[in-house]
Each structure stands twice: as C-alpha cells, then as structure tokens.
Amino acid sequence: xxxxxxxxxxxxxxxxxxxxxxxxxxxxxxxxxxxxxxxxxxxxxxxxxxxxxxxxxxxxxxxxxxxxxxxxxxxxxxxxxxxxxxxxxxxxxxxxxxxxxxxxxxxxxxxxxxxxxxxxxxxxxxxx
Numbered sequence: 195x196x197x198x199x200x201x202x203x204x205x206x207x208x209x210x211x212x213x214x215x216x217x218x219x220x221x222x223x224x225x226x227x228x229x230x231x232x233x234x235x236x237x238x239x240x241x242x243x244x245x246x247x248x249x250x251x252x253x254x255x256x257x258x259x260x261x262x263x264x265x266x267x268x269x270x271x272x273x274x275x276x277x278x279x280x281x282x283x284x285x286x287x288x289x290x291x292x293x294x295x296x297x298x299x300x301x302x303x304x305x306x307x308x309x310x311x312x313x314x315x316x317x318x319x320x321x322x
Contacts, residue, residue, distance in 0.1 A: 195257040201294040202252050202267070203310060206274075207238065207286045210248035213274055217288055218250075220270050225254035231317035236309045244284040251293075251313040260295045267292065 202221075206213040214233070221228055231251040238245040256263060267290040274288035293301045293310070304310055 197255050197257055198260070198295050200254050200256060200260075200263065200292060201314070202254070202290055202292050203249060203304065203313070204252070204288065204290040205236075205247045205249040205286065206288050207244045207247045207284075208280075209287070213288045214248055214250060216274065217270060217290065218252075220273075221252065221254070221290075224266060225256055228252050228254035229317070231313045234309050234313055238284070239307070242282075242284045243286065247286070249309055249313070251310065251317050253317060260292060260300070263292055263295075 204214060204217055204221075206217075218230060229252060231253075234249050236245075236247045236249050238247055258266070270290060271288045276287045276289070280287060291301055291304065293299065293304055299305055
C-alpha cells in the first residue's frame with residue numbers, strides 16, 4: 195500500500211474551541227502521526243458567513259485513498275452537527291478540507307489564502 199503525505203485545514207465559527215478540540219482528538223485517532231499547526235483566528239471568507247473563524251492546518255500520512263480520507267472528514271463534520279441549513283445561515287460547526295495529497299494540490303484557491311500560507315510556513319518550521 196502506498197503511503198500518502200497529506201495536508202488538511204479545518205475550521206469552525208461556532209463553539210470553536212470545543213469543535214476543533216473534538217476534531218483534533220478524532221483525527222489523532224485516525225492518523226497517529228498527525229502534526230497540528232498553530233490555531234489561527236480569521237475573518238470569514240464569502241458573503242453570509244459569520245466571523246470570526248478558528249482555523250488550523252495539520253500534516254499527516256495515511257495509506258487511505260484521498261476519497262476515503264474525504265469520506266472520513268465528512269463523517270466527522272456530520273458528527274459535529276454540521277448541516278446544509280446551518281451552512282446556508284453562515285454557521286460552520288466544523289469544516290475539514292483535504293488541501294494536498296503528496297504533490298497534488300486539491301484546493302488551489304485555498305492555498306492562496308493568507309492564513310493557509312502563514313499556517314503552512316509555521317507548520318513547516320516545526321516539522322522535523
């Protein structure tokens with residue numbers, strides 16, 4: 195099985211500390227080598243979204259396919275109570291996006307965001 199190097203970004207604008215703490219715990223169980231970056235407070239991107247957000251990057255390796263990782267993230271979001279109705283109202287209980295797998299950028303528009311660029315610089319500095 196191939197091992198993949200992955201980068202994710204997660205965020206929340208509702209009960210942020212608790213939601214991200216629960217997500218870190220679940221992600222640590224799923225990916226034992228995960229390394230979380232700095233917790234960052236950011237303004238919402240997009241109309242109708244509530245600010246502020248808490249965002250955090252993380253690096254990990256896995257033998258799961260990118261589709262399987264994506265499915266796991268969606269289950270974690272649902273378990274946190276995320277619903278389409280909340281998102282439409284600007285409420286994001288938990289959002290987890292897979293940004294990069296190996297050398298393939300899955301979300302190029304996200305990679306241009308300043309908080310992602312800053313978080314990646316800091317995460318890389320602490321990566322041994």
